[in-house]
Amino acid sequence: MRLIVPSVFLLVAVVAMWMATAGRTARSTAANVALVASVVAVLSLTLAPGYAADKDLELVPLGEIVDALTPPFEPLLAEVVLNVVLFVPFGAALALRRVSVGRTVLAAVALSATVELAQLLVVSGRTTSVDDVLLNTAGAWIGHAALWARTTR
Numbered sequence: 770m771r772l773i774v775p776s777v778f779l780l781v782a783v784v785a786m787w788m789a790t791a792g793r794t795a796r797s798t799a800a801n802v803a804l805v806a807s808v809v810a811v812l813s814l815t816l817a818p819g820y821a822a823d824k825d826l827e828l829v830p831l832g833e834i835v836d837a838l839t840p841p842f843e844p845l846l847a848e849v850v851l852n853v854v855l856f857v858p859f860g861a862a863l864a865l866r867r868v869s870v871g872r873t874v875l876a877a878v879a880l881s882a883t884v885e886l887a888q889l890l891v892v893s894g895r896t897t898s899v900d901d902v903l904l905n906t907a908g909a910w911i912g913h914a915a916l917w918a919r920t921t922r
Contacts, residue, residue: 776810780802780803780806780858784799784800784802784803784862784865796865797866799865800862800865800866801866803858803861803862803865804859804862804863804865804866806858806862807858807859807861807862808859808880810855810858811855811856811859811880811884812884814855815855815884815888815895816884816887816888816891816892817892818892818893818894818895819892819893819894819895819896820894825895825896825897826889826896826897826898827896827897827898827899827900828898828899829899830899830900830903831900831903832900833845833848833849833898833900833901834849834900834903834904837849849900849904852900852901852904852905852908853904853905853907853908853911854908855905855908856877856880856881856904856905856906856907856908856909856912857908857909857911857912857915858912859876859877859880859908859909859912860873860877860908860909860910860911860912860913860914860915860916861912861913861915861916862912863876863909863912863913864912864913864914864915864916864917865916868913870910870913870914870917873909873910873913874906874909874910876909877905877906877908877909877910878902878906880905881901881902881905881906882902884901884905885897885898885901885902
């Protein structure tokens with residue numbers, strides 16, 4: 770499971786480099802593969818049962834983020850960073866498909882909110898959090914921004 774996100778990062782990077790020399794149909798197919806891989810990674814990592822005894826609901830915006838930036842940093846800061854990193858390939862894949870940044874942000878909000886709702890209603894041992902939606906969306910925006918200049922040439 771730990772190799773899913775790095776593998777998807779590698780896949781998106783390889784696809785981005787390959788698309789520079791590929792024909793139009795091949796570029797479209799490669800971008801679609803990168804997008805599907807990023808969504809599968811998000812779903813497989815976020816919809817697996819957690820280790821907590823029961824579910825938790827965090828509805829205070831920025832609460833977990835502020836806590837993560839307040840000493841001691843270790844557990845929450847890592848979680849904040851991972852929530853951002855998880856959605857970077859998703860945003861990058863959307864940039865490869867030439868989706869606008871606005872639509873990328875909307876897609877990230879929709880996917881993240883759907884995951885959080887599923888965690889609340891279906892998945893055991895997970896925390897449902899408004900901050901996760903914010904962090905996931907930021908990750909998608911970062912991934913999109915990282916590849917947008919490359920894809921608009």
